[in-house]
Amino acid sequence: MKLQSPLSSVLCLLASAGSVLGVSGPFLTQLNESAWVFGNEIWNVTQYQTFATKLWYDERDLVGDAVGHYVSYNGAASNFNWTSASVTANTSTYLDIAFSAIEGDMHWVIYPDLAGAYQYFVNHGLPVLGEFRTLWRLDNTTFPKGRTNVKDEELPALSEYSAATKIQDETWERADGTFITKYDWTAWTRTWDFYGVYGEDAGSWYINPGKDYYNGNQLKQELTVHRESSTGDAVQLNMLHGTHFMASSSDVFSDGKIWGPWLWYLNNGSKADAEARKTEEFSSWPYAWFDNAWYHNRAAAVKGSISLSDGRPASGAAVFLGDNNPNKTALDMGGGYYYTTYADADGIFSFEHVLAGTYGLQAWSNGSAIADVSTSLLVNNVQVPSSNGSVDIGAHVWRLNDRRRLFQLGDFDRKALGFKYGGAPYQHALVDRCPANLTYTVGKSNTSDWCFAQSANGTAQILFDVDAVSNQTAVLTVSLGGFSAGTNAEITLNGAKVGNLSSLASDQSLYRSATAAGEWRLLEFSFAGNLFRKGSNSLAFTVKNSTKWRGWIWDSIILEWA
Structure with missing residues (x-):
């Protein structure tokens, strides 16, 4: 009317x-x-x-x-x-x-x-x-x-x-x-x-x-x-x-x-x-009073399971149902409808009240039992028909890489949890409390000795031992919980440059009170194994030009043989 x-x-x-x-x-x-x-x-x-x-x-x-x-x-x-x-x-x-x-x-x-x-x-x-x-x-x-x-x-x-x-x-x-x-x-x-x-x-x-x-x-x-x-x-x-x-x-x-x-x-x-x-x-919810046929065209539950290719269940994994054949990250998706859950200890997951449609299924480590997993899962063309009951979308295998790990600093969970101040209550300028120069020693230091973010001019370094030098290629994986442009770092192994942290699209996390995450980024740097030394080695992240409160939030740093 x-x-x-x-x-x-x-x-x-x-x-x-x-x-x-x-x-x-x-x-x-x-x-x-x-x-x-x-x-x-x-x-x-x-x-x-x-x-x-x-x-x-x-x-x-x-x-x-x-x-x-x-x-x-x-x-x-x-x-x-x-x-x-x-x-x-x-x-x-x-x-x-x-x-x-x-x-x-x-x-x-x-x-x-x-x-x-x-x-x-x-x-x-x-x-x-x-x-x-x-x-x-x-x-x-x-x-x-x-x-x-x-x-x-x-x-x-x-x-x-x-x-x-x-x-x-x-x-x-x-x-x-x-x-x-x-x-x-x-x-x-x-x-x-x-x-x-x-x-x-x-x-x-x-x-x-x-x-x-x-x-x-x-x-x-x-x-x-x-x-x-x-x-x-x-x-x-x-x-x-x-x-x-x-x-x-x-x-x-x-x-x-x-x-x-x-x-x-x-x-x-x-x-x-x-x-x-x-x-x-x-x-x-979903509201029975809402008179819209499309709104009620749902599966009551969408269930499945995920195991890792090494036989472990994907315990506690973050699981996401979003765009099919995506051209953007899960965080950046917004044109459709999106569902989130976490797998249980056996890798079993369930989404509730999912609108009928075709989706892409994603999963990634949320820390805990699979905190070492740096890869992620993507399964396209997941069909969700309308159903008053549950829909089983089957068992899925999450492929891992076969690299041999030298060390890992921080759980792989796309957040700074475990690091000093990581996950603290939202507050501006918390990064000012992170020291400009920081040393972490593998096997001796605690995860909480590493600060949640880096911004000021200075060097954050990781000391680790290598038993033998190899000509094999090494891969450095740097997982960032967030990145706010304006601060750059050079990454060196024993003084030799192997990469840098710069020129990434900027999010507002670090200078707008975030303490755990912003837009997640995954960077990989490959380099020759002859840069290592038998015995003590140093991996360093050196900031030489910075902007106040700009920089990055850490998630995990992993060094492996390819």
């Missing part, structure tokens, strides 16, 4: 407290050609051409002087402008309202007794892009705190920004040398439970049990909440397609691609209540 006639008389229906008099259940009312009021008897919001404001809940406005709700892509450069609103479904249980723009339709599914609404977006004209988001910017006094599954504390007060010195994008240094940055509120997308902003008597939360519409794999990290530095708005982000900590993310979307549904949930600020609602939502 398309609402086209301006209804100026509706203004008399709005009480000062924001409730809508004479309206029972979910509603949509048009004020003029570019303004609507919608909600239910618990809450309502006024939607204008771009921003939704006047969020009335519990007899007050939760937006206040803040910006409100909007949808945008490529940062704030392209905000959506809504041209019309319509009721796309009016059932006995809910009202589905769609706001339309050139790019697509933003839906709000409103139940009579629900504080909040389910939301989803249907693409019709999004351009090739990297960043696409929905968000709330809410009153800064009502919502002084933020909560994710990894961080729960007060948001910085607006006054702190004016008293500090801006040093880079959304990052300030206080007089005491500590930092304020929105990037400290990053979290791993695939492990989000519920997140939002809250205070003593109000909370606004996102609960997203289905994550197949997000871009990226297990290593995808995104912003969640923060304080808007110029106005103080409490910001609640829903990064549907994000680019933070990535070197490349530019995707084409098919007409009709759906993001969601997810739940935007209001309450009195209780985290216990939000967590209980999260449990309910996760157990209900």
